[in-house]
Amino acid sequence: MTEPTNAVLPRGVTQEEFAEALEKFRAVLGDANVLVRSEQLVPYNKIMMPVENAAHAPSAALTATTVEQIQEIVKICNAHRIPVYPISTGRNFGYGSAAPVQRGQIILDLKKMNKIIKIDAEMCYALVEPGVTYGQLYNYIQENKLPVMLSFSAPSAIAGPVGNTMDRGVGYTPYGEHFMMQCGMEVVLANGDVYRTGMGGVPGSNTWQIFKWGYGPTLDGMFTQANYGICTKMGFWLMPKPPVFKPFEVIFENEEDIVEIVDLLRPLRMSGTIPNSVVIASTLWEAGSAHLTRAQYVSEPGHTPDSVIRQMQKDTGMGAWNLYAALYGTREQVDVNWKIVTDAFRKLGKGRIVTQEEAGDKQPFKYRAELMSGVPNLQEFGLYNWRGGGGSMWFAPVSEARGSECRKQAALAKRILHKHGLDYVAEFIVAPRDMHHVIDVLYNRTDAEETRRADACFNELLDEFEKEGYAVYRVNTRFQERVARSYGPVKRDVEHAIKRALDPNNVLAPGRCGIDLDSYRKS
CATH class of the missing domain: 3.40.462.10 (FAD-linked oxidases, C-terminal domain)
Incomplete structure (x- = not known):
């Protein structure tokens, strides 16, 4: 396949190496799920911040449908040192939308991973993939006459619980602190391993969405407002509908x-x-x-x-x-x-x-x-x-x-x-x-x-x-590095130590929330 000459390339990656990586992505995802033409990338480059769109322009976008595909994607990114920026629905308006935090990153768009895996109306919890929207969840609850209610941010119907919770958004019901109501994540790490938080690592467990803590360190919060992994499933508690x-x-x-x-x-x-x-x-x-x-x-x-x-x-x-x-x-x-x-x-x-x-x-x-x-x-x-x-x-x-x-x-x-x-x-x-x-x-x-x-x-x-x-x-992607500095050097040292341990090649959304090994090494 003849590649277009990309006006935007990932940081430090040549045109030839990028073309090689794209062919590998196509082998995993199929041609239709590897987007490189400028007209295909327009939806991923609409920002509301006071800079030119070009400052946050992606080099490509990938749409995945399975965890296994994501595992292969991160392996290719590691091999070619290509930074990948995951999004769920891309509706984070006012905070950066769907555009990557840095110019040239490839978008990993998870909107096609939109299965409502489970809603337990008796125990009042849901388990969903990242592309599920609040509108989709609401319709499911209504159609099945489930006695539960959702909590979401204000521009709600087109946004989703995974993206909102991972950015520690809030809502307007008694369950409005969304991260507090989260219970159990599945995360693809930078090396392709799949990690489940809480009780999720116990084979046959039926309490993954019931008990938050599991055993040992509780790491769910580490993956919010960070770039240490790609969340592919998330559980959260639902409020019983009151009379x-x-x-x-x-x-x-x-x-x-x-x-x-x-x-x-x-x-x-x-x-x-x-x-x-x-x-x-x-x-x-x-x-x-x-x-x-x-x-x-x-x-x-x-x-x-x-x-x-x-x-x-x-x-x-x-x-x-x-x-x-x-x-x-x-x-x-x-x-x-x-x-x-x-x-x-x-x-x-x-x-x-x-x-x-x-x-x-x-x-x-x-x-x-x-x-x-x-x-x-x-x-x-x-x-x-x-x-x-x-x-x-x-x-x-x-x-x-x-x-x-x-x-x-x-x-x-x-x-x-x-x-x-x-x-x-x-x-x-x-x-x-x-x-x-x-x-x-x-x-x-x-x-x-x-x-x-x-x-x-x-x-x-x-x-x-x-x-x-x-x-x-919270803050939009233009100012994330600036805000990260305001929280002090010790916090930043810890965050970058975790990044070096989990993502030594710095391929998962470098710069998100101010965590970027390349710029931090230079400073």
């Missing part, structure tokens, strides 16, 4: 209310009175996810003025902060907890409570209620229309669940974003002790000047938050 589900919203008029909101919520979350991950969304987050656009209110460049935001609140009934939570359980449990919750907010003397009966199908209440009840949707993609132009980067620092900390972070982020002419589009996700402060840095990627501002803004956000002792828990 009563009661979603609600509390609307607050003033930005300063964030202090009292969080301090009121913390004991309710710690006690389990409110069992799910509570969201506190800003006005502009509400506006974007309700499919409003900035152009409907203002035409001038720069950030949206506070006066305009107040007008939006008046027009739509949205608050400065919009709190979403839910209660789950029997009627008796829900009634008792509802009284506790409403008494707490009435005592606070702030906030207007809205129930599902009052909201009906109004957005964004409807999609929030769906997320909290395990019904996938794509409503939150409306955020990308707020400014338009296809630019999005998630900035996601963590803070204590203290109102004063949230106020401090919100003020700092808003000041930096406004300095660069961008909007503060944010939500807090409230756990019992921590807050995920999720900010969508939206910008017009077709505007070169605004793109430069967005890049400078993100760098400044990282710098200024780090000075205050804050760090992000």
Whole structure:
């Protein structure tokens, strides 16, 4: 087969050696599953970050369907020193999408490995391959009338549990800490060995998705936000579907209310009175996810003025902060907890409570209620229309669940974003002790000047938050090396020692989460 002359080659690999490796890949996968033409690679090179697509362009893409094929692929990659970047569904929008972390890596696309291997409705767990989506799982559960519910991130239907959990994503149900609900992985290592975590290594075990720990060191977490192996199966726990589900919203008029909101919520979350991950969304987050656009209110460049935001609140009934939570359980449990919750907010003397009966199908209440009840949707993609132009980067620092900390972070982020002419589009996700402060840095990627501002803004956000002792828990591929440095040299030394032991040829996604033997040796 005549090879196209690849404009993009893996780092340190010649055209001739790459052509030889491609022939070996074809022998394993078949011609149709080895993608090298530029038009075939377009879906793997759509990024939302403030750099040219070329900076993250792949040299090829492979689609595998079996573990055995993946074992052969990594052996070929080792023989030719070709870096391979695995993806599950490739829908990690705002964090890098499907593009590789470094230019020239080949994509290993696992979307065709999409078997729902098992759902045990009695023990409430699932075992799936990496290409399974939440939409696919939801349909299976509905068609088979299984009494379980899912937890997923907001743009949920087209994403999947393996990719989201491996990147330590979160959801909006009582099972919203997805990695905590993971139980048992199958991982192909860089040498082709297949490793099963937890009880998975015991022949004939029926507790692989039941007991997380197994015996000896528990290594599941080592494979998340890392590049030590390729996850080919993952188990996770499912929440029993409760007889009563009661979603609600509390609307607050003033930005300063964030202090009292969080301090009121913390004991309710710690006690389990409110069992799910509570969201506190800003006005502009509400506006974007309700499919409003900035152009409907203002035409001038720069950030949206506070006066305009107040007008939006008046027009739509949205608050400065919009709190979403839910209660789950029997009627008796829900009634008792509802009284506790409403008494707490009435005592606070702030906030207007809205129930599902009052909201009906109004957005964004409807999609929030769906997320909290395990019904996938794509409503939150409306955020990308707020400014338009296809630019999005998630900035996601963590803070204590203290109102004063949230106020401090919100003020700092808003000041930096406004300095660069961008909007503060944010939500807090409230756990019992921590807050995920999720900010969508939206910008017009077709505007070169605004793109430069967005890049400078993100760098400044990282710098200024780090000075205050804050760090992000996820970040897009452009900034992964930068964020890895903020966690200190000892952690990085350990991570690279593990990489040298498991992947001495540095072929599995070098650079992912800042782990790259080649650059680390040089430094």
